Amino acid sequence: MATENFKTYNTIKDIVLDAVSMYSGDVAFRVKTKAGKNPEYKDYTYTEFKENLDAMGTALYDAGLQGKRMAIIGRNQYHYVVTHVACLMGGIVSVPIDKELPLQEMEDSLVRAEVDAIMFDVKYVDAINEIKAKGKTSIKNYYCMNDSEAGFTSAEELISRGRSLIAEGKREFIDFEADPASMAILLFTSGTTSKSKAVMLSNHGLAVNVSDLLYTEVFEEHSTNIAFLPYHHILGGTGMIFAIGDGMRTVFSDGIRYIKQNLSEYNVTFFLGVPALIDKMYDQVEKGIEKQGKTKAVAFAKKLSKFLLFFHIDIRRKLFKDVIKQLGGELRYIISGGAPLSARVASGFHDLGIEIYQGYGLTETSPVLVAENYQHSKPGTIGVALPHVTAEMKDLDENGIGELCVKAPNVMIGYYKNPELTAEVIDSDGWFHTGDLGFMDKQGYITLTGRKKDMIVLKNGKKAFPEEIEMLLLAIPGVIDAFVYGEPIDGDVTDPKVACEIQYDLKSCLEAYGELANDESALRETIWNAIKEVNTTLPHYKRVTELYLTTDAFIKTTSLKTKRKEELAKVLKAKGLA
Numbered sequence: 001m002a003t004e005n006f007k008t009y010n011t012i013k014d015i016v017l018d019a020v021s022m023y024s025g026d027v028a029f030r031v032k033t034k035a036g037k038n039p040e041y042k043d044y045t046y047t048e049f050k051e052n053l054d055a056m057g058t059a060l061y062d063a064g065l066q067g068k069r070m071a072i073i074g075r076n077q078y079h080y081v082v083t084h085v086a087c088l089m090g091g092i093v094s095v096p097i098d099k100e101l102p103l104q105e106m107e108d109s110l111v112r113a114e115v116d117a118i119m120f121d122v123k124y125v126d127a128i129n130e131i132k133a134k135g136k137t138s139i140k141n142y143y144c145m146n147d148s149e150a151g152f153t154s155a156e157e158l159i160s161r162g163r164s165l166i167a168e169g170k171r172e173f174i175d176f177e178a179d180p181a182s183m184a185i186l187l188f189t190s191g192t193t194s195k196s197k198a199v200m201l202s203n204h205g206l207a208v209n210v211s212d213l214l215y216t217e218v219f220e221e222h223s224t225n226i227a228f229l230p231y232h233h234i235l236g237g238t239g240m241i242f243a244i245g246d247g248m249r250t251v252f253s254d255g256i257r258y259i260k261q262n263l264s265e266y267n268v269t270f271f272l273g274v275p276a277l278i279d280k281m282y283d284q285v286e287k288g289i290e291k292q293g294k295t296k297a298v299a300f301a302k303k304l305s306k307f308l309l310f311f312h313i314d315i316r317r318k319l320f321k322d323v324i325k326q327l328g329g330e331l332r333y334i335i336s337g338g339a340p341l342s343a344r345v346a347s348g349f350h351d352l353g354i355e356i357y358q359g360y361g362l363t364e365t366s367p368v369l370v371a372e373n374y375q376h377s378k379p380g381t382i383g384v385a386l387p388h389v390t391a392e393m394k395d396l397d398e399n400g401i402g403e404l405c406v407k408a409p410n411v412m413i414g415y416y417k418n419p420e421l422t423a424e425v426i427d428s429d430g431w432f433h434t435g436d437l438g439f440m441d442k443q444g445y446i447t448l449t450g451r452k453k454d455m456i457v458l459k460n461g462k463k464a465f466p467e468e469i470e471m472l473l474l475a476i477p478g479v480i481d482a483f484v485y486g487e488p489i490d491g492d493v494t495d496p497k498v499a500c501e502i503q504y505d506l507k508s509c510l511e512a513y514g515e516l517a518n519d520e521s522a523l524r525e526t527i528w529n530a531i532k533e534v535n536t537t538l539p540h541y542k543r544v545t546e547l548y549l550t551t552d553a554f555i556k557t558t559s560l561k562t563k564r565k566e567e568l569a570k571v572l573k574a575k576g577l578a
Contacts, residue, residue: 006215008388009207010180012088015245020050023247026222030251030266031078039265044078046247055162056155057086057173062165063141065117066172069093069186071110071139073128074121076227076252079145079155081240083119084231088185088203091178095186096232100558103127110137112198113186113416117141119155122148180204183413187234189363198416199363201234205410209366210241212386212410216373217357219246219333223270226262228253228277233559234367235337235359239272260284263328271331274338275345276560278356281327282345285352288326298323302351316353323352335359337368338559340448342471343379358382360448362434364425366410369434370446381445393440394431397463400439403452405431437465454564456486459495462541466564469534469542473500476530477512480505481554485568487546487577499546501571502527503554524549548575 009015028049034040044052060070070087072094074080087094095113097106099121106127110118118139120128125144131137144152166174178184184203188196225248229236243250251266253259256277262268289298298320305316317324324331334349337359349356355374360382361367369391372383385391388409393402411432414422425433437455438448450465457463466484473482481503486496504527509517516522528547535543548571555566572578 006211006387008211009245011178011203011207012085012184012210012241013178015207015210015241016050016053016085016089019244019247020046026247027249028244029078029081030249032252032254035254049082049244051163052082052159053086053089054166054174055159056082057090057092057162057176058165058170059158059162060086060092060117061090061173062161062170063117065092065141066176067091068116069095069113071095071097071113071115071118072120072232073097073099073106073118073124074145075099075123076231076236077121077145078252079119080121080231081250082159083143083145083155084237084240085244086173088206089178090173090176091182093183093186096237098188098232098558099124099230103130107131107134107136109188109196110139113188114138117143119143119145122146122150125150125152178203180207181413185234185237186416187232187237187363197418197421200413200416201366201410202413205366205408205412206238206241208388208408209238209368209386209410210245212388213238213242213368213371214245216371216386217242217335218373219248219270221247223248223333224266224268224330225250225270225272226253226259226266226268227251228259229272229274230559233338234363235272235361238367239335243270260326260328263331264325266328267330268328269330269332270335271333272335272337274560275336275341276339278334278336279342279345282348285323285326286348289323305351305353314353316351320352324354327354333357335371337361339561340467340471342474344475347379360446364412365406365408365432365434366412368410369404369406369408376445378443378445381441381447384444384446391440391444391446392431393438394433396439401437401449401463402439404434404436404438404446404448406434407431456484456496456498458486458498458541460541464498464542469498469500469538469544472534472537473502473531473544476502476527476534478504478509478517478527480508481562483554483562483564483567483571484544485564485571487572491577497545498542499548500531500544501548501550501554501567502531503550503552506551550574 023046025045027043028046029044031042032039033042070092084094095115097109122144142152144150145155147154180203183200185201187199225243227250231237253262301319305319334356341358346356357372359368359371361369369389370382370385376384390407392405394405396402407430435452436448437452440446450467454466455463469484470482479502483501487499489495489497513526531544555563
């Protein structure tokens with residue numbers, strides 16, 4: 001895609017200044033200040049947001065943090081944004097830390113990142129006090145995001161201090177211009193601390209990725225974005241800057257239990273999330289339709305709307321107004337990232353008049369490389385490469401499947417203090433190897449088949465891709481998670497069979513299969529018969545030949561991805577094979 005027809009930003013500061021110039025009086029953030037039956041809110045316009053950024057940055061400079069590193073730990077909230085963006089604008093490296101990490105891993109991350117200061121949510125004050133008392137980190141400045149009795153300087157106190165300094169003529173932060181090539185974010189990938197990689201992302205790479213997204217993903221003006229995806233997740237962090245650059249009003253969720261309420265409360269029109277959450281949202285919609293006894297009526301209405309769409313007559317949102325009310329009534333756009341999205345959910349939302357697009361990328365690529373939009377969408381694919389991304393499928397096999405490799409400004413600087421590991425993924429010609437396998441058609445649409453490291457290579461040389469099969473198994477009623485793996489035959493790891501572990505939900509199985517769900521043997525046979533139906537849609541060598549059934553949750557990262565190596569060890573041990 002050509003890049004000469006749109007504005008490419010050089011740094012995050014450029015994006016912020018442009019947004020403030022274009023949307024100065026618009027609401028940038030709406031913050032709930034009082035919960036309950038009569039909630040109260042505080043709005044921050046883009047101009048006020050910029051004033052808060054300048055004040056925060058000026059106070060941090062006064063504390064000696066220019067050119068230093070600031071860790072941020074906490075729930076998504078306004079002062080998280082102010083701290084993070086002020087760091088990006090002022091040459092302070094932001095180090096977002098996963099708030100769900102166990103204490104030891106949180107401490108190890110702070111030590112590895114060599115941070116000088118930390119901004120934390122009061123909810124985690126006990127953990128921070130314990131880390132501080134142990135004295136293993138290099139942290140000298142401790143700040144609390146919230147107004148609290150925690151005994152630490154709060155974010156608001158920093159902003160107040162910064163305002164006073166600006167009034168005295170302190171302009172070092174306001175006038176600072178970041179080096180585009182400099183490290184702006186140091187971010188840990190998902191996984192245990194011993195295995196997680198510290199990724200160095202540049203200011204320019206982040207800015208270019210947001211530039212691409214602003215050009216590619218076009219939404220209505222004055223959209224309302226709910227910041228649900230955690231900001232320590234790179235997609236959530238980049239989504240934060242995208243929403244600012246697009247002039248959106250951002251609101252904050254009260255938690256996963258309140259997502260439906262928050263969608264309605266704030267009239268949310270735009271949502272960025274992961275498939276695990278988006279699937280649950282769609283399941284709730286379907287259950288609502290079924291509960292109202294409207295399943296047949298909605299199915300007929302979908303056929304009618306599809307017929308009219310063929311003639312460019314779109315009545316979906318009018319036709320399904322009551323259904324959309326289950327999602328607040330105003331939701332128009334969903335972007336899904338972090339994992340593959342099921343075709344059933346994608347088409348289901350589209351049929352209702354809610355456009356849903358997939359994005360693909362990695363922490364190492366700031367993160368988005370490939371995305372769908374209203375002009376580029378093809379079922380079964382993840383879309384086309386973003387404007388500044390050059391993508392190729394390398395080392396093609398006999399079926400035309402190869403590894404997706406890219407060159408792009410948003411590719412990381414490298415892994416922190418690990419040049420050997422960096423060289424494993426960025427080759428001498430500058431290609432970043434994603435580790436994902438797939439193919440690209442003549443129009444540039446990319447289809448992924450699975451992770452290179454998770455591929456099951458059979459004795460006959462054929463290859464099966466777990467993720468591809470898992471997506472099909474997840475459509476079986478009662479199944480809430482699926483894990484496909486290669487199980488050694490008679491202990492021979494070079495001769496695996498395709499096996500699966502299925503996590504089921506008894507309540508859902510009772511709804512789907514009736515009382516037989518209470519009979520473990522009968523339930524197993526029912527699910528196995530459903531798997532055999534799935535097998536009929538697959539080539540013989542990809543068919544599942546072994547089932548392990550459980551109600552136990554899979555071992556997950558904090559971003560809800562299955563830890564495949566650990567889960568495999570758990571299953572083999574449970575089956576007496578390890």
